[in-house]
Amino acid sequence: MSDAELTVGTAGPVATIVISNPGRRNAMTAAMWRRLPVLLDRLEADERIRALVLTGAAGTFCAGADLGDLDELLDAGDASIAVAAEDRLAAFARPTVAAISGACVGGGCQLAVACDLRLAAADARFGVPPARLGLVYPAPTTRRLTRLVGPSAAKHLLFTAELIGAERALRIGLVDEVLPPDGLAARVDAVTATIAERSRLSVTAAKEIVDGRADEERIAWWHGQVRASGEAREGVAAANERRPPRFGWTPPATG
Template sequence: MSDAELTVEVTGPVATVVIHNPARRNAMTATMWRQLPELLDRLEPDPDVRALVLTGAGDAFCAGADLGDLAELLDAGDASIAVAAEERLARFAKPTIAAIRGACVGGGAQLAVACDLRISTDDARFGVPPARLGLVYPAPTTRRLARLVGPSAAKHLLFTAELIDAERALRIGLVDEVLPADRLAQRLDDLTATIAQRSPLSVAAAKEIVDDRAGPARVAWWHRKVTSSGEAREGVAATAERRKPRFAWQAPTGD
């Protein structure tokens, strides 16, 4: 393993992507920003993968973008490789969960906010530092943050560049759960196991609709799939028979 890279491990229905750059508290290098969409492109069509966990190696999630690559990111603006990686993560067709320990700052917060759910340890710290560096946060990133935590909380993070603790992050909606460090792994196992048991059709449709990526025609398509896929028949039958459902629908490749 090199000092700075993303690694992937698939265990059962869960793919875990690990940000690994220990010398810089898992800061994302240009190579890593480029690597993330490629990994997601490979994992998304895998029928065995029902959920994806993004986390950092060791005691940090991600301390941001590697400042050695700052010039490249600034020159590209909203067309940067960091924004492209964020957007690809947000569009990943299956549920994504950021498992956060320690620092989740700048580019780390950018990636965490692009996930569907965020679970952190109680010692995690969060920050959005562009105002401390004289930078302009990318517009897609800023809007996604504001949709998640609301305009006022987003402005506080952006205006002050202050670090906030996990308790405040939970209060403003930046994270969904806060746990002691020794309970994080078990909670992730339980949560991903639950998601993996649910209808992938229901989950995929819900994600598109919540993210406002499904217009009327697409919503109608999803409703037709409920009938043609047999997912609802299986769910009702399983409930009546008091057994676990055997959901088998898979999104067509490239859909």
């Protein structure tokens, strides 16, 4: 029986998915790629969850796809289970944070880029290795990387397949913050706790708009939710009274 797995834990309103594949630096197997969307569906259905952390076990984020499943990935091309898992992660309805230590390479970088925020330990290393392996990086993945770091930095990563350190990743916009290794967990906890305290209406609308998934009709709907929900009135009242706001908006049920 394989000991490669994805595990889920929750602490209050924050859920954490941990990538674990001992002996292969947490490389993602076919079973793990298939399992990720299932876990994301389950967590998204839980109204208590306000933020999601994706991380790796034992000081390593993820060294990529387990190449023992290479034939399956090659045959599928852009319709691979890896791309499906990446797309599902990118579409997750709540904010997602990648907490990155050690290797974040190939499929691991693919998952990290699909998250909303990336916080990295100073010992993190990033790489996109298809040119070293004779593969073509999936088009959706390549486009998502390019939107994040820009064409020149994306080409450098893709053309050279070189590993880069956390500080360079920060300079090109691949990560948002670099922390001492012993400070990463505390900073991730602080960021997700802050997100969980904010207006869910504001955060959810912002994610849709930034990701380009809200058309004019949807944006108008969001403004209507602000008027109908009283979130803005509560936020302003809380600021004036110097107290924490008591936000209560939840997405309307769809039938």
